[in-house]
Amino acid sequence: MSKETGSVYLIPTVLSPDTLFAIPAYVTAIAQQLTVFFVENERTARRYLKALDKQINIDNLLLVPMNEHQAPDIALAKKLLTEGKDIGVMSEAGVPAIADPGNLVVKAAHSINAPVIPMVGPSSILLALMASGMNGQNFQFVGYLPVKAPERVKMLKELEHDSERKRQTQLFIEAPYRNNQLLKDILDNCKEYTQLCIAVDITGPTEFIKTKSIRDWKKQSPDLHKRPAIFLLYAGRE
């Protein structure tokens, strides 16, 4: 009789400090049972697990790092799953396997037919889209825009054009210390009537989510320096 494979649990974490209220209780119940986690940031993961449940003995856990410099150990993931061991996957913030290498662990699980269980939690992309008032039936997330000016402006204009043509909401992000520069580039290069939503510090006490036309943002624009933010553009007809 063959042993059952383990499962991959996608464990959401908080987007802002002290916002455990945004995590459903069943996440804690699962986290308590797991002993292996693939994590984007070991320190954040330890602190979060401890916050979920003080009883969890962090020293007994196997935390396998994965990040932009270090791909997850896929051979290890497959070995553990094949042996029937469950694995948790955690991003540094929000839901895993979206903007971190956690999707490679998920991919490995599918390749050996191991179950993957996504769990509900905060996602800045989804929360910003909900709160933008923009079209949610057709949207695109493109991650980071190019850093260099000509490519970045070209990309912004393409996104605006596609938004108008397809009535599509465009979502993108920037490294927090470059947010103000990105905002300037948007205001300098997009059309007056294009709608821009700026969503900052989502779920936190200083949450700021506002949709206005480029023209209105030019009158008064917020300081976004080093604050986690997401930008949404909509140039489609009403």
Place this chain on the structure above:
Amino acid sequence: MSKETGSVYLIPTVLSPDTLFAIPAYVTAIAQQLTVFFVENERTARRYLKALDKQINIDNLLLVPMNEHQAPDIALAKKLLTEGKDIGVMSEAGVPAIADPGNLVVKAAHSINAPVIPMVGPSSILLALMASGMNGQNFQFVGYLPVKAPERVKMLKELEHDSERKRQTQLFIEAPYRNNQLLKDILDNCKEYTQLCIAVDITGPTEFIKTKSIRDWKKQSPDLHKRPAIFLLYAGRE
């Protein structure tokens, strides 16, 4: 002294019956305080509020309908918010203001500078993306595909082509009674090595989420008739 405007709270509901575990407790705390809700389905909304808290007196609530046949009463929303009244917005399933007219209420709120507070809850789009193992740094949700065969096949090929060119994950849905036909169209028209994720009954006891190549799906494909499903396509290089 001017009175403060009310806020719009985006209240998530369950994706499957009896899955309240996927709703964070703070959603209940907010729902208990609200007396006006813009809802996609009145019956679902009543049942859900009652499930969150038996003490809520449903008869005392104002439920304003909004759906594909009936746009939300924006004048009423603005009037209530201006008077300082908070409004809850609820979809028939999952998070509101994405695939329902709730975004029009949000838009109205932004137009009068009323706060919009998105709350964490289950989204089939986000959960499917997490569990697919596909690229989460670049993805597109395009809603329903065209119903008629030539346009639909053309669209599928375009999505596949764009996925390959941009390394972009493509997400789309279909009316549940047409799921099997859509699956057939995908298998008949996409490339052998293109990856397809099928995510069905998300968060429910019969949850099924699997990513395989078109070639592998052709060997054995599930019956999706009338089951809520979401499809993800990825044709990009590894």
